Amino acid sequence: RALDVKRDNQIAIFLSKSPLSVEQFIKATLLLDGNTVSRELREGMVKLLPSQEEIAAVSNKMEKDANSQTTMAEVFVSSVSQDPYFDQYIRAWTTCDDVEETCSVLSEQCRRLIQAMKCLSQSDSLRLFLSIVLKLGKK
Numbered sequence: 192r193a194l195d196v197k198r199d200n201q202i203a204i205f206l207s208k209s210p211l212s213v214e215q216f217i218k219a220t221l222l223l224d225g226n227t228v229s230r231e232l233r234e235g236m237v238k239l240l241p242s243q244e245e246i247a248a249v250s251n252k253m254e255k256d257a258n259s260q261t262t263m264a265e266v267f268v269s270s271v272s273q274d275p276y277f278d279q280y281i282r283a284w285t286t287c288d289d290v291e292e293t294c295s296v297l298s299e300q301c302r303r304l305i306q307a308m309k310c311l312s313q314s315d316s317l318r319l320f321l322s323i324v325l326k327l328g329k330k
Contacts, residue, residue, distance in 0.1 A: 193252040193265055194245055202239050202264035213270045220281050221274065233285050239267075240281070246272040 192199060206213065209232060216236065219227035241249075249268040252259065261269075271277050311317055 192262065193248040194262070194268065198245070199262050199264040202267055203262065205235055205239055206263055206267060213267050217270055217274070217277065220277070220284070223280075223284060230285070230288050233281055233288070237281055237285055240278045241268040241271060 194202075209216065211219065211227065211232070216228060216232070220233070220236075245268055249265045250272070252265070253261065253269060274280075
């Protein structure tokens with residue numbers, strides 16, 4: 192095995208639960224196809240991206256013996272490493288999701304704040320209260 196047994200199992204379990212093959216996932220990610228690749232799947236895949244050492248180990252194994260049995264995880268590592276920018280694509284896509292979600296939350300909070308400011312600016316009771324405070328302050 193080119194990968195640590197625990198790591199190999201971790202990747203294999205994730206892949207077995209995925210509705211997509213490795214090839215489908217990679218293709219959809221490179222196309223930024225959010226209808227095919229859910230956010231949860233992208234986030235899970237980011238956690239499984241191989242290190243340079245893992246890529247080298249799998250490449251060495253496959254180069255030395257092309258006929259050797261490869262695990263599902265090794266196929267994943269090999270496939271992902273074919274595009275040198277794949278990890279950057281998926282990390283950037285996941286980050287964009289986070290930014291979009293944060294902007295949406297902030298937008299809603301700003302909308303509520305603007306609405307509250309409008310209500311305050313139109314409040315006769317507040318105007319009366321502030322005029323009293325100002326008069327008391329002048330004395």
